[in-house]
Amino acid sequence: MVQGGMSVVKYLLFAFNFIFVVTGIALIAVGAWVQAKAAEYVDFLGDRYASAPILLIVVGVIIFILSFMGCCGAIKENYCMVMTFGVLLFIIFVLELAAGIAAYVYKSEVEAVIREKMEQTMKNYNKTDYEIVKKTWDDVQSNLKCCGANNAIEWIHYLGNDNLPYSCCQEKDPKKECKLTDDHYENGCIDALAKFLEAKIVIVGGVGIGIAFVQVIGIIFSCCLARAIKKEYEQV
Known part of the structure; x- marks a missing residue:
């Protein structure tokens, strides 16, 4: 001992x-x-x-x-x-x-990673084979109060007619349309998600x-x- x-x-x-x-x-x-x-x-x-x-x-x-x-x-x-x-x-x-x-x-x-992924996935938002992409975008925009990769205007290229995903509007009602003229989030999701993840990485x-x-x-x-x-x- x-x-x-x-x-x-x-x-x-x-x-x-x-x-x-x-x-x-x-x-x-x-x-x-x-x-x-x-x-x-x-x-x-x-x-x-x-x-x-x-x-x-x-x-x-x-x-x-x-x-x-x-x-x-x-x-x-x-x-x-x-x-x-x-x-x-x-x-x-x-x-x-x-x-x-x-x-x-x-x-x-x-x-840089978020920017690349977001720009790649925006075009698949309304495609039936990419439901998980749609859900991810809606979760990000609703939770982080943001819209689009850099700004809301980017959605026009993919949705047309001044349409935005419902999660861009503060009411967040999937049954209602969300337009550029409505009360929507102004901040882009790249910056919002980057700050969110950087805090977790620290x-x-x-x-x-x-x-x-x-x-x-x-x-x-x-x-x-x-x-x-x-x-x-x-x-x-």
Whole structure:
């Protein structure tokens, strides 16, 4: 049984594993929340945006499970379990850094991706084979209070006769026509959606990087405890 300072490290590692349980739950919650918000606008997003919150969810689940291994290894003073915990925690640390950095890097590309997707999908708004595109546009315009990619006038090229999607008008009644002459949203959806997603990306990146650095302490503790356990076995 480890003694002295290593005994303190043992119980500190056990305590940190409780924190890892909480951080695992936090990662799952944040990843799921951002993914749910982004799912409404999937037609306007690239695959890379969806990967960051999904990666956080996966990492959160792994951390949640891994924390039990750390607890058992610390209490039983099992060298293999403690070392395995430390190595896996280091891998998770790298993955979290990757998710956080990817989120911040992709933040600068969000507007360009949205612009391309929106300009491509406007022409399919009224086509029967693209019902999901219509729904996505209506959700975006209703929720973010915007109209068209850059402005409402763009819809004339696709709908004609000064017609706008019903979601452009503040009444939002699908049974009523929405015209350029009606009270409609003035802001373009590219800027509105870009700002909305950039805020979510900052949250994903901040949580990923913040929790990753907290885990460094757990890695250090696990390495110290494993070394002490190994040394004690060698003495015996």
